[in-house]
Amino acid sequence: MLQLMTATPERWASQVKKARQAGVLENIEDVPYEAVRDLVVNRKLKMAASTSQHAAIELDVFEDLLEVIAQRAWCWLHADEASGGFITSDHPVCLFSNVPPKGLQALATE
Structure with missing residues (x-):
């Protein structure tokens, strides 16, 4: 998000x-744009959010979604x-195979 937010001085x-x-x-x-962008590009800026803050952000967009x-x-x-279990779509949301998984994949879905 910070990369997008600092992509241009205008943004x-x-x-x-x-x-x-x-x-x-x-x-x-205000902090000069160039200083903020430098921190973001060089990964010198770290953001932290509590679980509650993160959940609040997600809930804000849930209603619109x-x-x-x-x-x-x-x-x-x-x-x-x-x-052969093949369906194609221009706008897929979620695709599931009608063939049961085998091996380690089968264990992960159980």
């Missing part, structure tokens, strides 16, 4: 502006045994 300025409008950066001075999923025109396809 970074937009991110800082949004954070300031949200009240997140109160009493914090659910709305988009509900608007899709779903179609269920099941491969015929004679097809």
Whole structure:
């Protein structure tokens, strides 16, 4: 995310502006874009979030995601045994084989 947020000076300025409008950066001075970008590119900046913070971020997007999923025109396809279990799609969501796994893969799914 930091790579994307600092991809251009304009994008970074937009991110800082949004954070300031949200009240997140109160009493914090701006850091020059070049300094922030250097930290990100050279992996000198580490971010940490608690499990609760991470869950809150995910829950914020869940409602929007659910709305988009509900608007899709779903179609269920099941491969015929004679097809070799092959189905193709321009927009797959999830594909499962109708052939039971063997070996270590079978143990991992049990």
